[in-house]
Amino acid sequence: MGRGDGQISGPRHVAIIMDGNGRWARARGLPRAAGHRRGARVAHEIVEVASKAGVEALTLYAFSSENWRRPAHEVRLLLNLLRRTIKKELAALHANNVRMDFVGSRSRFPEGLIQEMQRSEAHTAANDGLRLNIAVDYGGRWDVVRQARELARQARSGTLDPDGIDESVFGAGLSLAHCSAPDLLIRTGGESRLSNFLLWEAAYSELYFTDVLWPDFHADTLHAAIDWFTRRERRFGNVAAGASHA
Numbered sequence: 001m002g003r004g005d006g007q008i009s010g011p012r013h014v015a016i017i018m019d020g021n022g023r024w025a026r027a028r029g030l031p032r033a034a035g036h037r038r039g040a041r042v043a044h045e046i047v048e049v050a051s052k053a054g055v056e057a058l059t060l061y062a063f064s065s066e067n068w069r070r071p072a073h074e075v076r077l078l079l080n081l082l083r084r085t086i087k088k089e090l091a092a093l094h095a096n097n098v099r100m101d102f103v104g105s106r107s108r109f110p111e112g113l114i115q116e117m118q119r120s121e122a123h124t125a126a127n128d129g130l131r132l133n134i135a136v137d138y139g140g141r142w143d144v145v146r147q148a149r150e151l152a153r154q155a156r157s158g159t160l161d162p163d164g165i166d167e168s169v170f171g172a173g174l175s176l177a178h179c180s181a182p183d184l185l186i187r188t189g190g191e192s193r194l195s196n197f198l199l200w201e202a203a204y205s206e207l208y209f210t211d212v213l214w215p216d217f218h219a220d221t222l223h224a225a226i227d228w229f230t231r232r233e234r235r236f237g238n239v240a241a242g243a244s245h246a
């Protein structure tokens with residue numbers, strides 16, 4: 001049992017680092033693009049599965065602030081795929097009551113992609129089902145620095161007392177302030193690192209690393225991660241429930 005009240009509850013917010021597309025393709029003698037295309041289809045499936053599993057928010061890491069370092073043709077391919085996928089999926093996501101938000105800097109994106117993002121956010125803004133956050137040109141450090149700069153501006157203009165800055169004031173200006181912190185953070189593809197994802201928000205996330213490559217991820221893999229989550233004892237710095245007599 002181990003959750004104190006005996007209640008087994010699933011994660012409200014799941015975040016996923018979708019890694020391994022390139023290795024999936026290489027293992028099949030295919031171009032990396034084939035792995036990315038397959039990865040986009042998997043993302044579609046996982047949104048549905050997460051929604052049915054009662055997850056309230058799903059945050060997908062699609063393009064990091066460091067992914068600009070990739071060869072220009074791969075960056076172009078990823079951004080094109082993103083634009084086409086958003087366009088193709090919008091109607092179905094809206095029909096499923098999903099609310100979409102893009103988190104990350106948009107300033108370096110082509111105009112067509114920015115418009116597609118804005119269109120899907122506006123179109124789904126009134127939906128109250130799954131909250132789908134797609135992290136693109138996102139970096140945890142970018143988000144923290146951006147908020148620090150904003151608070152500094154407010155302090156300089158006299159609208160904010162620096163002594164009033166606490167964790168809740170700071171967190172309220174971060175990109176994912178509209179969601180609770182992720183309960184479960186999954187990384188596929190075998191690496192055990194965050195790669196600059198959700199540095200602030202993942203402070204107490206349960207971290208689940210799997211060797212499964214993202215294009216091979218499916219409903220059962222997500223359910224296995226959720227089952228694993230329900231067996232964790234989350235202490236948040238406290239002692240285990242029932243251990244206080246020791």
Ligand code: IPE
Pocket residue numbers: 018019020021022023024062063064067078189
């Ligand atoms: C994840 O797959 C997709 C993005 C980072 C955009 P990768 O492209 O990183 O695949 P690997 O890690 O090279 O296998």
Ligand code: IPE
Pocket residue numbers: 017018019020061062063064067191193195
């Ligand atoms: C992390 O994967 C970013 C995304 C999945 C979008 P990377 O493949 O870019 O991470 P590193 O370079 O292996 O740390």
Ligand code: MG
Pocket residue numbers: 019020021189
């Ligand atoms: Mg990778």
